[in-house]
Amino acid sequence: MQATTRVTQRAATADSGSAVTILSFSGDISSASKEAILAAYHGLDGSVSKVLLDFTGVEYINSSGIAIFIQVLLESSKSGSRTIAIFGLSPHFQKVFTMVGINKYAALYSDESAAKSAL
């Protein structure tokens, strides 16, 4: 069940017209995913100011996987120059993300269009 995490990057435009970079994850997310996720996030161009994290293809995230996203969101929060939002989480993981306070650092949306219209 510990499938390899795949991360793909694509460009999109928010409804407001601003450029958005979408990082899409698939597979299970655990401590083994750390390298792939951090490499994708740190590989983003410094000029990217709006990032959407797409969890549509993710089936399971364990506590170590959540820790990775907390690390990413705290980094972004410290830099203050980047807005991150999340979409595509199952209701279960929306609740888990809310429990661990991630929603204080990144807004959670049900799907891509909802996220793009809010950014």
Next chain:
Amino acid sequence: MRKRNETQRQKLRNSCLPSGWVRWFCTIGLLALGMMAVSTLASAEQKPESLVIDGLGKGTAALNGPWQFHLGDDPVWASPALDDATGHSGWEQLTADKPWGAQGHLAYAGYAWYRRHVHLSPAFGVSPEFALLNRRIEDVYEIYWNGTLIGRYGEMPPNPSFRYGAGAQTVSLGQARDGVLAIRVWKQPLVSFDSGEQGGFTAPPEVGSPEAIAAELATSNYKWLHARQYTFAEAIFTALVAILSFIGWLRNREQRVLLWMAVFCGSWVGSTVLVGLRLPFSFNFALGTLQPILGLRDIALWFLLIELLQLKDNRRLVRFTWALATLTIVSTSLDGLLSAVTMSYAEQIADGVLTVIFTVAELYAPVLVFLGLRRRPDHARWMVAVFAFLSQMIFVVRIALSQGSRFTHWKLADKIDLPLFTIDGNPFTASTIFRLLLLLSIVYAVFRHAREEFRRQHAVEQDLLGAQELQRVLIPDALPSLPGFSLTSAYRPAQEVGGDFFQIIPVEDDSLDSTLVVLGDVSGKGLRAAMAVSLIVGAARTLADFSSQPAEILAGLNRRLHGRLKGGFVTCLVLRLDSDGTCVVANAGHPTPFLNHEEIASPGMLPLGVTANAIYEETTVHLEPGDHFVLYTDGLLEARTPAGELFGFERLQALFTGHPNAEQATEAAVNFGQQDDITVLTLTRLAAGEEASTQLTAPAA
């Protein structure tokens, strides 16, 4: 035409008529001219001499010397009456000591006939019967004695079939005396590495009494066996290494090096069985199966080098190796399939192209050696690298030079195959020697590698055992009584050591008989998680000496943990339970407790250790008699079926509606599919007068 000749004859008659003696003179002259012409013709169409073997006793006689030879096929050529004089109708003479490819018919494949006029007579007192021994005739043949088929080897087209590397064959000639021995031969189309100097006889047949021929066959087979003592010994040793390596890998699947070792040795043994033991495999099957087996051997060598030369962490290299391995298996398998058919010209080209692909892939091992040597390997790995390089380079040069040798006429590949020395009749070529050295160096390096891995693994297992032991110590093995409450707890560790913890700490000097409950989960597993738990439990107990406020205790834990978890975190719940039913809860990212079948309202907060100065909020609930309050870790919530289905909040809610005790709740998740440590704590508020109780379910020590 006839009329014109008549006229010419008439003219000649007229010119000769004047005198009788002139006519006689002309007649004699014409006869002389005729005899000269016949004599000239006889010298062009030389009648083959009969090979006379008289008084043959207990020995055998080689049918050497010139044989009449003709390319092509005609059943009439079996007939003893056929005029097979050299020069007549395409008959020529070849010797039987080497193939027709080496006697002016380079790269010829197809039918051809050999014929020999023989006179035989036995010595006095010896069997009147004769037999024939054919050492090797390429590839399929039929033997005729005076036009009668007396023996054959293999199947002629359209469905040709013959064995790979077959030994000598014998044929009974009966009481043969005078006659013609005719041999019809078919040579299959050449493969890419054939030099073209093949086809037909490789050594002259021998004739003798059936007993003498049987003895000669036995001697020949014995010599063959004797010269292969080393090959058999090497195959047995290699098979033993393959079996032991495979068993070793089955016992410990993490030791991939043993698997590759088994494949490397097994494929070598497989190739020896296919082509080195004269087993009754057809040539096409043997050659067709040999290709992918040799491909597999190459692939195993690459992964052995990657394991032994510590290149495993180079993921790109490993991915490339897998891609090349796939290409090699596909190309060798296709090449093998081509070998199974009688190849057309186009198929021969495809054979050549596929062979080029996997011959180039042979150069990959030296590339890995080069990359591995940059890692400064120890002496055992050095030896593997050096012998892998030498062995593979010799193989590559040999194969590369032999490919298309019938066009290039390069002979170096044959020279590489010449023995450097022999021991008791066993030839040792450069390839044999380097192959043995490579095998021995790999066995030595794998042994060292496996030993290192075993030690490392043993150390890790000891760490894990230590961590498990530590965690058991940190989970209470007895519960204190909580006035006004019935308390149950269950802790079910997963296979790996996780990071669940809980503590029940009575508050000293408290008029309300309060108790602090600390429950949480460290992200990650193993010794590191266990050490974090140890730190948290110690810190929580110390903090509880100075404060009974859950939010303050969480903040204190957070300060102590910040910067020490290396990217991890700890979810934690602290609650103070007063005997009057008041419950104050502070939560740091932990799953929210359930009161009966509803989660209490608790704000989401970051886990401990993530930010330096987190402030936590408290929620107060009042438990009435009969209320069922449940704390749990995410191992319960995120139990998963093998298909990946989560236990989830809805099932949890349904479960808690039935007010299960901690063990019942834990069991439900374990049956669903435990993935992580599960800890459950239930608190049931008792009515006045009911006696407090505790029930603890701990894992067996």
